Amino acid sequence: xxxxxEIARDVREGASSAxxxxxxxxxxxxxxxxxxxxxxxxxxxxxxxxxxxxxDAIARGDEVGPLAGVPVxxxxxxxxxxxPTTCAxxxxxxxxxxxxATVVDRLLDAGAIPMGKTNMDEFAMGSSTETxxxxxxxxxxxPTRVPGGSSGGSAAAVAANMTPLALGSDTGGSIRQPAALxxxxxxxxxxxxxxxxxxxxxxxxxxxxxxxxxxxxxxxLLLEVIAGHxxxxxTSLPEPAPxxxxxxxxxxxxxxxGVVRELIDGADADVVASVDRxxxxxxxxxxxxxxxxxxxxxxxxxxxxxxxxxxxxxNLARFDGVRYGLRVDGDDVAAMNEATRTAGFGAEVKxxxxxxxxxxxxxxxxxxxxxxxxxxxxxxxxFRRAYREVDLLVGATTPTVAFPFGxxxxxxxxxxxxxxxxxxxxxxxxxxxxxxFGVGENGLAVGVQLLGPGRSEATLLAAGRVLELAEGRx
Amino acid sequence: xxxxxxxxxxxxxxxxTELKTRTKMFCGCPNEFGAPPNTHVCPVCxxxxxxxxxxxxxxxxxxxxxxxxxxxxxxPSTFHRKNYFYPDMPKDFQISQYDRPINANGxxxxxxxxxxxxxxxxxxxxxxxxxxxxxxxRLHGADHSLVDYNRSGVPLVEIVSAPDIRSxxxxxxxxxxxxxxLIATGASDGRMEEGSMRVDANVSVRRADAPFxxxxxxxxxxxLRSLQRAIDYEAARQVALLESGGVVRxxxxxxxxxxxxxxxxxxxxxxxxxxxxxxxxxxDLAPDAAWVxxxxxxxxxxxxxxxxxxxxxxxxVSEAQLDVVATVVxxxxxxxxxxxxxxxxxxxxxxxxxANELAPDQGSITREGFAETLLMEQRGDLSATxxxxxxxxxxxxxxxxxxxxxxxxxxxxxxxxxxxxxxDIIDQHPDEWGRYRExxxxxAQFFVGLVMKATRGQADGKAVIAALSARRG
Numbered sequence: 014x015x016x017x018x019e020i021a022r023d024v025r026e027g028a029s030s031a032x033x034x035x036x037x038x039x040x041x042x043x044x045x046x047x048x049x050x051x052x053x054x055x056x057x058x059x060x061x062x063x064x065x066x067x068x069d070a071i072a073r074g075d076e077v078g079p080l081a082g083v084p085v086x087x088x089x090x091x092x093x094x095x096x097p098t099t100c101a102x103x104x105x106x107x108x109x110x111x112x113x114a115t116v117v118d119r120l121l122d123a124g125a126i127p128m129g130k131t132n133m134d135e136f137a138m139g140s141s142t143e144t145x146x147x148x149x150x151x152x153x154x155x156p157t158r159v160p161g162g163s164s165g166g167s168a169a170a171v172a173a174n175m176t177p178l179a180l181g182s183d184t185g186g187s188i189r190q191p192a193a194l195x196x197x198x199x200x201x202x203x204x205x206x207x208x209x210x211x212x213x214x215x216x217x218x219x220x221x222x223x224x225x226x227x228x229x230x231x232x233x234l235l236l237e238v239i240a241g242h243x244x245x246x247x248t249s250l251p252e253p254a255p256x257x258x259x260x261x262x263x264x265x266x267x268x269x270x271g272v273v274r275e276l277i278d279g280a281d282a283d284v285v286a287s288v289d290r291x292x293x294x295x296x297x298x299x300x301x302x303x304x305x306x307x308x309x310x311x312x313x314x315x316x317x318x319x320x321x322x323x324x325x326x327x328n329l330a331r332f333d334g335v336r337y338g339l340r341v342d343g344d345d346v347a348a349m350n351e352a353t354r355t356a357g358f359g360a361e362v363k364x365x366x367x368x369x370x371x372x373x374x375x376x377x378x379x380x381x382x383x384x385x386x387x388x389x390x391x392x393x394x395x396f397r398r399a400y401r402e403v404d405l406l407v408g409a410t411t412p413t414v415a416f417p418f419g420x421x422x423x424x425x426x427x428x429x430x431x432x433x434x435x436x437x438x439x440x441x442x443x444x445x446x447x448x449x450f451g452v453g454e455n456g457l458a459v460g461v462q463l464l465g466p467g468r469s470e471a472t473l474l475a476a477g478r479v480l481e482l483a484e485g486r487x
Numbered sequence: 488x489x490x491x492x493x494x495x496x497x498x499x500x501x502x503x504t505e506l507k508t509r510t511k512m513f514c515g516c517p518n519e520f521g522a523p524p525n526t527h528v529c530p531v532c533x534x535x536x537x538x539x540x541x542x543x544x545x546x547x548x549x550x551x552x553x554x555x556x557x558x559x560x561x562x563p564s565t566f567h568r569k570n571y572f573y574p575d576m577p578k579d580f581q582i583s584q585y586d587r588p589i590n591a592n593g594x595x596x597x598x599x600x601x602x603x604x605x606x607x608x609x610x611x612x613x614x615x616x617x618x619x620x621x622x623x624x625r626l627h628g629a630d631h632s633l634v635d636y637n638r639s640g641v642p643l644v645e646i647v648s649a650p651d652i653r654s655x656x657x658x659x660x661x662x663x664x665x666x667x668x669l670i671a672t673g674a675s676d677g678r679m680e681e682g683s684m685r686v687d688a689n690v691s692v693r694r695a696d697a698p699f700x701x702x703x704x705x706x707x708x709x710x711l712r713s714l715q716r717a718i719d720y721e722a723a724r725q726v727a728l729l730e731s732g733g734v735v736r737x738x739x740x741x742x743x744x745x746x747x748x749x750x751x752x753x754x755x756x757x758x759x760x761x762x763x764x765x766x767x768x769x770x771d772l773a774p775d776a777a778w779v780x781x782x783x784x785x786x787x788x789x790x791x792x793x794x795x796x797x798x799x800x801x802x803x804v805s806e807a808q809l810d811v812v813a814t815v816v817x818x819x820x821x822x823x824x825x826x827x828x829x830x831x832x833x834x835x836x837x838x839x840x841x842a843n844e845l846a847p848d849q850g851s852i853t854r855e856g857f858a859e860t861l862l863m864e865q866r867g868d869l870s871a872t873x874x875x876x877x878x879x880x881x882x883x884x885x886x887x888x889x890x891x892x893x894x895x896x897x898x899x900x901x902x903x904x905x906x907x908x909x910x911d912i913i914d915q916h917p918d919e920w921g922r923y924r925e926x927x928x929x930x931a932q933f934f935v936g937l938v939m940k941a942t943r944g945q946a947d948g949k950a951v952i953a954a955l956s957a958r959r960g
Binding site: 090091092098100105108110111112114209210211212213214216217218244245246247248323324326327330331332333335336337346347350370373374375378382 | 530533534535536537538539540541542568570572574577578579580632634760762763764767768769770
């Protein structure tokens with residue numbers, strides 16, 4: 014498989030064409046989509062038309078973008094004008110947004126070809142894609158197992174070689190965890206680095222769009238294209254996209270890296286072994302690696318499961334049957350709202366709406382939501398102290414390799430624990446990357462997670478690249 | 488109207504005012520009243536999934552202008568979400584301000600020199616507008632409803648007074664003074680009938696010096712008159728209820744203008760739980776001192792100061808003239824009136840012509856045009872009727888009053904020709920003239936009318952009466 018930058022180069026230089034690349038992607042999707050349930054919608058005609066435009070531009074000698082002719086998969090919570098967007102929920106079935114997300118506009122400007130919308134946990138609530146209203150996605154590495162989630166479809170699209178690039182969203186680990194379980198690279202960028210305009214919100218203060226790719230260099234390329242200030246998102250960072258591609262080969266020599274006990278303890282032995290080996294690789298590459306502990310990280314999961322549902326309970330209120338999507342009639346407006354939401358939302362979404370509504374209610378706010386905000390502040394301060402001592406942190410992305418379908422659905426708490434190592438980064442608004450490293454139980458992929466302070470993407474990508482090189486990947 | 492002996496009413500007002508911005512609070516849609524339904528909408532003000540709000544800077548400036556005019560402290564503030572389901576609110580939450588409003592702790596001095604404290608004046612977004620068809624015309628029981636989202640996301644400031652008001656007249660004065668300030672600062676057009684200024688009244692009653700009673704909130708007050716009537720009705724209702732041994736229930740009541748009564752709209756059995764939390768899609772608002780100062784320096788003199796300035800020039804005024812002064816200031820005509828007085832126009836004439844012939848909108852008339860016309864009237868070059876006609880033309884099209892007067896044939900009648908006309912009229916009406924000569928003064932108006940008719944309004948009434956008296960001898 015060629016990387017995204019190789020495809021873009023081939024297209025630009027005439028060794029290939031955007032239309033050819035689209036047909037390759039469509040062929041790969043046709044071949045395995047029925048089996049894996051990766052795409053909820055494939056935009057064949059739109060992709061072909063976009064490819065034609067790129068090829069025409071090249072034929073005219075026009076300047077084309079860095080992703081010219083590169084197929085990309087979009088998680089189904091990203092709005093693309095005229096394309097069905099469901100968040101894998103019945104409540105949005107049939108809705109076609111009249112506008113595109115900023116990231117989609119930027120992809121198109123860069124010459125990329127959106128191929129369609131990928132499966133996910135309903136409204137990004139889940140860690141396995143099993144909460145999708147349209148059936149789970151299967152892990153291309155082992156179709157009896159989950160691909161992780163919530164961006165499971167996007168991770169599987171890349172892992173199954175359907176598209177070299179995909180976009181996901183990460184609220185508590187939803188890019189990094191499926192990347193780890195599918196054996197690919199996933200980046201959760203600094204909060205505000207990528208515009209959220211057009212991303213259907215789960216938890217607004219935690220959500221961040223990011224790349225899922227086969228290689229670290231491709232992640233750098235894709236992130237450069239989608240990052241940078243957007244006046245339509247008030248929480249967008251003020252500066253333009255950082256230069257990332259040029260730093261991928263910077264290495265880690267002289268970097269101080271903390272090995273965080275709280276991001277390893279509790280992981281399966283095969284995962285721990287991979288992290289240990291990654292630490293040796295980083296040390297051998299010239300990093301100063303030190304043991305580290307941030308006890309506050311243990312509080313992350315409980316704070317997250319108050320803050321994220323609280324915001325979700327408000328964000329998902331608008332799905333009321335009045336204006337778009339599903340409507341189930343009732344005797345009056347309130348009955349219609351209730352019938353619509355009862356029929357339209359799945360069990361996990363309802364659970365989190367109820368949890369969040371409760372956490373914000375008068376008399377409970379201080380004990381739950383208010384307390385969680387304090388923990389969040391402690392977490393931010395703990396990371397800030399840590400980054401005065403080290404440049405980066407390292408640990409596992411997720412405690413286990415890909416797990417079998419149904420193994421965690423009966424007990425929500427066991428599923429929630431799948432994100433225990435990824436959640437702290439979201440609470441702190443910082444950056445992290447998951448890189449496939451080593452092999453675990455049953456030959457399945459393991460993800461090693463590197464964490465950094467806000468705006469440390471270049472350093473993180475360079476460190477990820479060191480691990481990638483050690484694995485013999487180009 | 489006064490309450491029965493020993494009772495006092497306690498009133499606080501919540502005023503919502505739409506801000507006169509070019510665009511809505513969080514998107515670029517036009518903020519404009521009266522467009523066809525759902526034509527000023529976009530993904531943001533329709534609350535479509537994935538859309539995000541971006542705060543309108545002008546809305547913040549107008550909110551600060553209101554705060555400064557009300558002597559509030561401008562503080563760093565936060566937006567919160569107020570969560571509840573309602574079909575005309577597309578996100579099913581309203582972006583508002585909760586525990587950290589932009590303006591707090593101010594006051595408003597009324598025309599009678601009483602002071603009403605302002606608790607807060609915060610920014611929030613307006614909702615869409617529902618029309619309920621069938622049933623009672625309210626949401627409950629309607630066959631179906633139509634929603635117009637043109638108003639959705641229009642910027643509002645909610646101004647909350649302390650419960651300092653003790654009479655319906657004081658409530659009216661407060662609303663009227665506040666309206667004058669909103670207009671003077673350019674923050675709002677203050678039109679209660681169009682809903683750009685909406686007043687809700689919290690009314691309770693108590694025995695003198697007793698603790699506050701249970702309050703009712705009255706909605707649907709579309710004019711200053713209905714505000715005053717509704718408060719009087721509601722306070723009397725509560726007193727009657729308490730005197731007959733009943734209790735006041737905390738509730739929201741609807742003012743029925745036609746029947747002149749308030750009626751239960753919704754009972755508050757428990758406090759509403761809006762699950763307020765900080766709006767994560769917006770950043771905190773912390774206007775720096777320089778920005779606040781720019782807004783402050785952009786504020787002109789406020790209505791109270793402008794009234795005082797005008798009164799200084801006018802001198803002694805009657806109670807009725809005080810109202811005329813207020814009308815003139817509210818219409819922004821004080822500068823033009825002052826200009827005329829400074830050029831020698833009689834203050835009473837300047838005030839009454841401005842209030843009656845120019846308000847509410849001075850149109851194209853200039854200071855010079857206004858003063859010059861009134862000076863012509865004062866000299867007797869124009870009759871009152873002619874003067875008003877010239878002013879009307881100046882408002883419509885502007886121009887030079889002398890040219891307009893000449894154009895319309897408004898020449899002063901020479902005293903010779905007036906004498907001629909008066910003589911002719913007397914000759915034609917010997918009976919009436921006889922009675923007038925014998926002292927029936929009422930007939931003077933009869934002759935004035937005929938002379939006016941004969942001269943097509945060119946004669947001056949006073950001159951006609953002078954001519955008649957002279958002939959009576």
